[in-house]
Amino acid sequence: MNFSAESPLENTDITREKISAWADSHGAKQVDVYGKPSNSHLQELERIRNLSKELQNNLNDLENSVYIPEEEKQAMNPTAPILDYSEHHEFVSANQLDDYYAKEDQADAREEEQRRLTKGKAAKTAIQRFYKDQCVFLTGGTGFLGKVLIEKLLRSCGDLDTIYVLVRPKKGKDPHSRLHDMLDEFLFHRAHEENPKGIHKVVPVVGDMEEPGLGISNEDRKMITSRVTIIINSAATVKFDEKLSIATGINVKGTKSVLQLAKECKHLKALTHVSTAFSQTHVKHIEEKFYEPPMSVEALEAVAQLDDSVVDSILPTLLGNRPNTYCFTKAVAEEAVRKYGEGMPVAILRPSIVISTYEEPVRGWTDSVYGPTGLVVGIGTGVLRTMYMDEDKVADMVPVDLTVNAIIATTYHTANNFKENQTSDIPIYNFVSGAQAPVTWGQFIDANRRHGTSKPTTKAVWYYGLNPTKSYYMFLFYNFFLHYLPALLIDSFCALTGRKQNMLKFYSKVIKLANILFYFSTQDWRFNDDNVREMWRSLPSSDKTLFPFNMADMSWEYMAETFLLGLRVYLVKDDLSTLPEARKKWNRLYYMHQCLKVITVCVVLYIVYSLFNLISWLVLG
The missing domain is CATH 3.40.50.720 (NAD(P)-binding Rossmann-like Domain)
Structure with a gap:
C-alpha cells in the first residue's frame, strides 16, 4: 500500500518529485516526518500573521488620525461635484481643484528653491553677499x-x-x-x-x-x-x-x-x-x-x-x-x-496698503486688524453688514512679505547706485499693485466671499451678507437698520434680563474702524512705478527667486484664499481642524438668514398693507 507524504492516512502515489519536496521541507524544518507543518514553522506563520494584523491596525489608526479636507476627498472622485457653501450653492469641478493644487505645487517648488538658496546649497546671491x-x-x-x-x-x-x-x-x-x-x-x-x-x-x-x-x-x-x-x-x-x-x-x-x-x-x-x-x-x-x-x-x-x-x-x-x-x-x-x-545714500519706498503675507514665512500671517484686514474679519464673522465703498475703484494693497523683499532690494540697490554714481538725488519707489496687478474693491470682496463661505469660522455670529454702497446716504440708512437697530434690540433684551449691554458700544468701534477705510474705498489713484520695475529688472534671477516682489506675478485669487485662511488661523484664532464644525454652523446660519429675510419681507408687506387700508379708510370713509 502506498502512503502520501502529506498524510499517513491517505492512499496516493509516491513520486520522485513529492519525495524530493518532502525532503527539502523536512530539512528546512518546515514539515515533520509525516509532511505536516512543524511547530516552529507554525509559530513563525503565527508571528507573521500577528505582525500583519498589527501593521493593518496601525495603518487604520493613522488614517483615522489624519484630517483630510473634504475638498481632497471629493477630488479623489473626479465625477463628484464639490459643494461650495455659499448663498447661491455654487458648484466647482474637480478640474478646478486640480488647478488649485497645481498652483500649490508651484508655490512649494518656489519655497524649496528659496530654502536651497538660503541654506547655502547654492552660491550666495548678490543681495546676500x-x-x-x-x-x-x-x-x-x-x-x-x-x-x-x-x-x-x-x-x-x-x-x-x-x-x-x-x-x-x-x-x-x-x-x-x-x-x-x-x-x-x-x-x-x-x-x-x-x-x-x-x-x-x-x-x-x-x-x-x-x-x-x-x-x-x-x-x-x-x-x-x-x-x-x-x-x-x-x-x-x-x-x-x-x-x-x-x-x-x-x-x-x-x-x-x-x-x-x-x-x-x-x-x-x-x-x-x-x-x-x-x-x-x-x-x-x-x-x-x-x-x-x-x-x-x-x-x-x-x-x-x-x-x-x-x-x-x-x-x-x-x-x-x-x-x-x-x-x-x-x-x-x-x-x-x-x-x-x-x-x-538714501531712498524712499512708498508701499500702498500693507496686508498679510503672500507666501513667506507662512501663508496669510498677520497680527494687524487695520484697513482691509478688519473689513474682511467683520464680513467673515457676519458682524459687518454694510460698507461705504465704490466697488469699481481700485483697492491698492500689497502683501507684507513682498513689501519686505522690496525694502531689502531697495537698500541693496541704493548702496550700489550711490557707490557707482555718487549722486545726491534721492530715489523714490512707489511699491503698489494697481500699476501691474489691479484689483477693484468689488473683485476683492467677491473673492473673499467665495473663499469665506467655503471655509467659514466657528466664531461667526451670522451669515455673510455685506451690502456695499457708494451712496453715503444709503450707507447711513443701511448702517442704522443693519447695525445700530439690531444692536439696540439686543442691548434692550440684555437690560431686561439683567445681562451686560455692550452691542452698541461694540458697533461704535466697528464703524469707527470702517470709517478709516472710507476715504480709500470710495476713490482711487494712478501710480507710476517705473523705478520699482527698473530695480526688479536689474536683479539677477537668483535674487528674484529669493526676494520676489514683482507685483505682475501675483495672483489675487490665490491671495484672497491666503488672506482668508490667515485671518481665520492667526487673527480669529480658529484652527482649520474646526472646518467641519464651522460648515455645519454656517449652514444653520444660512437658513436662519433666509428665514429672517422672509420674515422681514412679510412684516414690511403687512405694514404697507395696513397703511394702505388706513389711508383708504381715511380717504373713502
Missing part, C-alpha cells in the same frame, strides 16, 4: 512690517552681523523682554529652524522715536555710529486718527532724528525710509518724485508743541485736502528726508 557682515539699525522692528522684515533677514541674509532694533518700554515690559517675547512668536519658528544661531544677532537698543535723539544713550549712540552700515526706518504710527502731536513726534521728528544719526555713522552704505503711497493723496496721478509738503518740518514741530485743544480746533485747516494726520505727517516726513538726507 551685500548683507554679509553688515550691521543693520532698524526702527519699527516690533510692528507688523518690522517683524516680517527681521524674520526675512534672519532666514535669507543669515550671514549679516547684527540687527539692532530700536525698542521702547511698553505696558510694564522692558525692551529686552519685549524683543525676547516677539522672537518667540509663531512667525519666527521657521527662522529658528533654518538659522537657529541667527536669533542671537537681534539686539535691542533702548530708545523712543518721540524722544530727542531717539532717546538713545551715549554709549549706544557711539556703538551705532561706529558699527552700523545699513539703516531701515520703518517706524510709524499707523492710526489714521492719531493726535497730531503724537503723529508728528513719531513720523516727522523721529525720521529727522534717524537722519541725523545716519550722518554720524562712519560706515553708512544705505538708508531706506519706508513712507506710504498715500502720502500725496492731494494729486490723482502720483509719480515717483518729491512733492511740495503741506507744511515745513520746523513749522509742524512748532504746531505740535501747542495745547491739544488748540491743535484740534485748527486741525481741519491744517490738513486741508489731506484725509488724516497719518497721510499729512508722512508727507512732511518725506520733506524731512529730502532736507536732512542730502548727500547720503
Whole structure:
C-alpha cells in the first residue's frame, strides 16, 4: 500500500518529485516526518500573521488620525461635484481643484528653491553677499512690517552681523523682554529652524522715536555710529486718527532724528525710509518724485508743541485736502528726508496698503486688524453688514512679505547706485499693485466671499451678507437698520434680563474702524512705478527667486484664499481642524438668514398693507 507524504492516512502515489519536496521541507524544518507543518514553522506563520494584523491596525489608526479636507476627498472622485457653501450653492469641478493644487505645487517648488538658496546649497546671491557682515539699525522692528522684515533677514541674509532694533518700554515690559517675547512668536519658528544661531544677532537698543535723539544713550549712540552700515526706518504710527502731536513726534521728528544719526555713522552704505503711497493723496496721478509738503518740518514741530485743544480746533485747516494726520505727517516726513538726507545714500519706498503675507514665512500671517484686514474679519464673522465703498475703484494693497523683499532690494540697490554714481538725488519707489496687478474693491470682496463661505469660522455670529454702497446716504440708512437697530434690540433684551449691554458700544468701534477705510474705498489713484520695475529688472534671477516682489506675478485669487485662511488661523484664532464644525454652523446660519429675510419681507408687506387700508379708510370713509 502506498502512503502520501502529506498524510499517513491517505492512499496516493509516491513520486520522485513529492519525495524530493518532502525532503527539502523536512530539512528546512518546515514539515515533520509525516509532511505536516512543524511547530516552529507554525509559530513563525503565527508571528507573521500577528505582525500583519498589527501593521493593518496601525495603518487604520493613522488614517483615522489624519484630517483630510473634504475638498481632497471629493477630488479623489473626479465625477463628484464639490459643494461650495455659499448663498447661491455654487458648484466647482474637480478640474478646478486640480488647478488649485497645481498652483500649490508651484508655490512649494518656489519655497524649496528659496530654502536651497538660503541654506547655502547654492552660491550666495548678490543681495546676500551685500548683507554679509553688515550691521543693520532698524526702527519699527516690533510692528507688523518690522517683524516680517527681521524674520526675512534672519532666514535669507543669515550671514549679516547684527540687527539692532530700536525698542521702547511698553505696558510694564522692558525692551529686552519685549524683543525676547516677539522672537518667540509663531512667525519666527521657521527662522529658528533654518538659522537657529541667527536669533542671537537681534539686539535691542533702548530708545523712543518721540524722544530727542531717539532717546538713545551715549554709549549706544557711539556703538551705532561706529558699527552700523545699513539703516531701515520703518517706524510709524499707523492710526489714521492719531493726535497730531503724537503723529508728528513719531513720523516727522523721529525720521529727522534717524537722519541725523545716519550722518554720524562712519560706515553708512544705505538708508531706506519706508513712507506710504498715500502720502500725496492731494494729486490723482502720483509719480515717483518729491512733492511740495503741506507744511515745513520746523513749522509742524512748532504746531505740535501747542495745547491739544488748540491743535484740534485748527486741525481741519491744517490738513486741508489731506484725509488724516497719518497721510499729512508722512508727507512732511518725506520733506524731512529730502532736507536732512542730502548727500547720503538714501531712498524712499512708498508701499500702498500693507496686508498679510503672500507666501513667506507662512501663508496669510498677520497680527494687524487695520484697513482691509478688519473689513474682511467683520464680513467673515457676519458682524459687518454694510460698507461705504465704490466697488469699481481700485483697492491698492500689497502683501507684507513682498513689501519686505522690496525694502531689502531697495537698500541693496541704493548702496550700489550711490557707490557707482555718487549722486545726491534721492530715489523714490512707489511699491503698489494697481500699476501691474489691479484689483477693484468689488473683485476683492467677491473673492473673499467665495473663499469665506467655503471655509467659514466657528466664531461667526451670522451669515455673510455685506451690502456695499457708494451712496453715503444709503450707507447711513443701511448702517442704522443693519447695525445700530439690531444692536439696540439686543442691548434692550440684555437690560431686561439683567445681562451686560455692550452691542452698541461694540458697533461704535466697528464703524469707527470702517470709517478709516472710507476715504480709500470710495476713490482711487494712478501710480507710476517705473523705478520699482527698473530695480526688479536689474536683479539677477537668483535674487528674484529669493526676494520676489514683482507685483505682475501675483495672483489675487490665490491671495484672497491666503488672506482668508490667515485671518481665520492667526487673527480669529480658529484652527482649520474646526472646518467641519464651522460648515455645519454656517449652514444653520444660512437658513436662519433666509428665514429672517422672509420674515422681514412679510412684516414690511403687512405694514404697507395696513397703511394702505388706513389711508383708504381715511380717504373713502
